[in-house]
Amino acid sequence: MTAPAATTTIPGTPAAEPRARFRDLIAAEWLKLWSLRSTRWSLLISGLAVIAFNVGITYNTHHYWHQQHVSPAQFIAQGGPLLDAFTTNAGFIMMIAAGAIGSLVITSEYRTGLIRTTLAAVPARRSVMAAKAAVLAVVMTAFGALVAAISFGVTQAILSGVHAGVSVSYPGALRVIAASALLAPLSALVGAALGAVLRNSAAAAVSTVTLLVIIPIAVSDSRHWSALLAHALPFPAWLRLTTVPYPQAGTHFPWTVAGAWVVFAGWALLAPVAMVVAVQHRDQ
Amino acid sequence: MAGCRAAPVQGTVGQVIELNQLTKRYGQTTAVRDLTFTVRPGHVTGFLGPNGAGKSTTLRMILGLNTPSSGTVTVSGRPFRDRTRGLRHVGALLDAGDVHGGRTAAAHLAALARSNRIPRQRVGEVLREAGLADVARRRIAGFSLGMRQRLGIAAALLGDPPVLIFDEPLNGLDPEGVKWVRELFRSLAAQGRTVFVSSHLMSEMEHTADQLIVIGKGQLIAAEGLAEFAARGSGLSVSVRTPDTGSLTALLTGAGGVVQPAAGDLLTVTGLSADRISELAFQHRIQLRELTTHAASLEDAFMQLTAASVEYQAGERR
Numbered sequence: 213m214t215a216p217a218a219t220t221t222i223p224g225t226p227a228a229e230p231r232a233r234f235r236d237l238i239a240a241e242w243l244k245l246w247s248l249r250s251t252r253w254s255l256l257i258s259g260l261a262v263i264a265f266n267v268g269i270t271y272n273t274h275h276y277w278h279q280q281h282v283s284p285a286q287f288i289a290q291g292g293p294l295l296d297a298f299t300t301n302a303g304f305i306m307m308i309a310a311g312a313i314g315s316l317v318i319t320s321e322y323r324t325g326l327i328r329t330t331l332a333a334v335p336a337r338r339s340v341m342a343a344k345a346a347v348l349a350v351v352m353t354a355f356g357a358l359v360a361a362i363s364f365g366v367t368q369a370i371l372s373g374v375h376a377g378v379s380v381s382y383p384g385a386l387r388v389i390a391a392s393a394l395l396a397p398l399s400a401l402v403g404a405a406l407g408a409v410l411r412n413s414a415a416a417a418v419s420t421v422t423l424l425v426i427i428p429i430a431v432s433d434s435r436h437w438s439a440l441l442a443h444a445l446p447f448p449a450w451l452r453l454t455t456v457p458y459p460q461a462g463t464h465f466p467w468t469v470a471g472a473w474v475v476f477a478g479w480a481l482l483a484p485v486a487m488v489v490a491v492q493h494r495d496q
Numbered sequence: 497m498a499g500c501r502a503a504p505v506q507g508t509v510g511q512v513i514e515l516n517q518l519t520k521r522y523g524q525t526t527a528v529r530d531l532t533f534t535v536r537p538g539h540v541t542g543f544l545g546p547n548g549a550g551k552s553t554t555l556r557m558i559l560g561l562n563t564p565s566s567g568t569v570t571v572s573g574r575p576f577r578d579r580t581r582g583l584r585h586v587g588a589l590l591d592a593g594d595v596h597g598g599r600t601a602a603a604h605l606a607a608l609a610r611s612n613r614i615p616r617q618r619v620g621e622v623l624r625e626a627g628l629a630d631v632a633r634r635r636i637a638g639f640s641l642g643m644r645q646r647l648g649i650a651a652a653l654l655g656d657p658p659v660l661i662f663d664e665p666l667n668g669l670d671p672e673g674v675k676w677v678r679e680l681f682r683s684l685a686a687q688g689r690t691v692f693v694s695s696h697l698m699s700e701m702e703h704t705a706d707q708l709i710v711i712g713k714g715q716l717i718a719a720e721g722l723a724e725f726a727a728r729g730s731g732l733s734v735s736v737r738t739p740d741t742g743s744l745t746a747l748l749t750g751a752g753g754v755v756q757p758a759a760g761d762l763l764t765v766t767g768l769s770a771d772r773i774s775e776l777a778f779q780h781r782i783q784l785r786e787l788t789t790h791a792a793s794l795e796d797a798f799m800q801l802t803a804a805s806v807e808y809q810a811g812e813r814r
Contacts, residue, residue, distance in 0.1 A: 236610055236613045237611055243606055244599070244603075247607065324594065324597065325593055328561055328590055329608070330608075331560075332586070333651075334582060334611050335579045335582050336580045339580070493563075496556075496561040
């Protein structure tokens with residue numbers, strides 16, 4: 213009765229230990245993410261909010277179309293359809309929601325103390341954080357792609373009612389969809405990195421919003437130095453990638469599409485590195 | 497003392513927890529100082545110390561969560577942090593609260609098992625063993641502290657490890673749970689595993705551990721068997737109930753005992769064994785209605801030793 217079931221073999225050196233695989237850590241983090249009800253709800257609500265912002269603006273364009281005195285051709289030439297496909301406000305919502313989800317993936321482990329259970333089970337801390345970053349990146353990329361694709365489809369369908377919609381093959385359309393989709397994993401990884409560094413939910417959320425939203429609003433690109441700063445941040449890079457045609461009037465320091473992609477890539481690489489470094493040497 | 501347990505099985509020599517001059521400083525404070533001891537397989541080793549003695553800090557260093565300021569600690573010959581996966585080497589329950597309340601018990605364990613490539617079926621096994629099978633699909637947020645302790649113990653058993661570490665595992669458990677935990681620890685040790693259990697209450701360890709490591713203010717006070725430790729105290733105490741308290745007190749005091757009146761016809765005697773008291777009373781025709789030996793001396797020994805350490809430390813600092 214007292215023996216711990218028939219499951220125990222005679223313990224010696226754990227000879228039968230299978231080789232450690234990174235994909236087991238990925239699978240474990242995947243299980244952890246989806247076993248929280250809040251994951252589904254927060255993704256659903258943020259996705260609907262982003263789509264609602266895009267569809268709302270587009271519906272407005274459609275509804276007041278005849279008061280604007282613009283021809284469909286002019287509207288399309290000015291970039292109207294792609295502006296409505298993923299609005300700036302929707303971009304803000306996307307960054308805030310994805311950033312919060314990303315930072316919570318890490319800070320919820322610190323808040324509950326689960327991080328100690330996790331790291332006692334897997335002492336290879338770098339691998340744990342890399343697995344978290346990978347799962348977050350995959351899930352948020354899929355989320356971003358779905359939200360951006362639905363936004364594009366619905367907004368262009370509405371605009372086609374006044375013959376002002378464009379198709380995916382329209383120059384720049386695919387880039388708008390791709391950059392908007394990738395804004396989700398990018399913001400989530402930035403949030404996760406700040407979560408790993410700060411280890412506190414409130415501090416991580418505030419600093420994530422500050423970095424992703426507040427600073428880009430504060431820095432104008434009318435001066436060279438502040439333009440340099442702005443051009444290193446995720447949100448201005450997203451704006452650059454989704455502004456078609458470019459440059460629009462009032463742009464003082466135009467930059468290239470390639471440059472904006474490099475900024476995207478840079479943050480996407482920097483964030484996981486920060487996550488790994490932040491946990492490696494500190495007491496947990 | 498250890499003789500009454502099954503001898504450690506062959507091939508377990510390596511699975512010791514070994515601390516060598518382990519020290520942890522936080523700024524000016526030294527949480528753990530120069531700690532050297534070995535925890536061996538085949539025993540339940542109690543890790544005792546008053547609150548704030550540095551027990552949890554020590555356990556975290558053993559598990560590689562905190563880095564020592566100096567000194568070394570190895571489990572089965574290697575620093576635990578050098579392992580890629582931990583659950584097959586050390587099963588640990590540090591704090592029953594170290595879980596996410598939003599997950600179900602089964603999901604929590606499934607993720608842990610998956611990370612260490614442990615078959616999924618093992619989750620059901622440890623849940624049944626911990627008596628949590630009925631609540632496996634319930635979210636941990638609704639669990640009592642006792643249920644969380646059971647969940648933490650289930651997690652520690654997942655990898656069927658040769659070394660198990662538990663920090664205050666009896667907190668919040670009901671009597672049935674305490675009994676289960678004690679039997680579990682004993683059977684794990686009897687199988688030749690190393691079982692290291694911390695507590696701040698001697699009374700908890702008395703019926704659980706057979707080896708003791710006692711620390712106070714981060715320093716080692718004792719590392720020995722339960723019996724040796726008990727012998728350090730003021731000796732056994734014996735409760736005696738008699739209608740003739742006056743005569744018996746005089747008699748026992750004369751024989752070298754220390755007699756303190758407890759309540760009514762009850763006396764507490766130290767310095768004399770129950771056998772000797774019975775013998776003396778019989779010779780002098782004093783009626784005894786009750787004669788009980790108390791192992792409370794363990795608690796006494798613990799209090800005396802740790803109190804001394806606290807005073808010594810405080811005196812040294814000023």
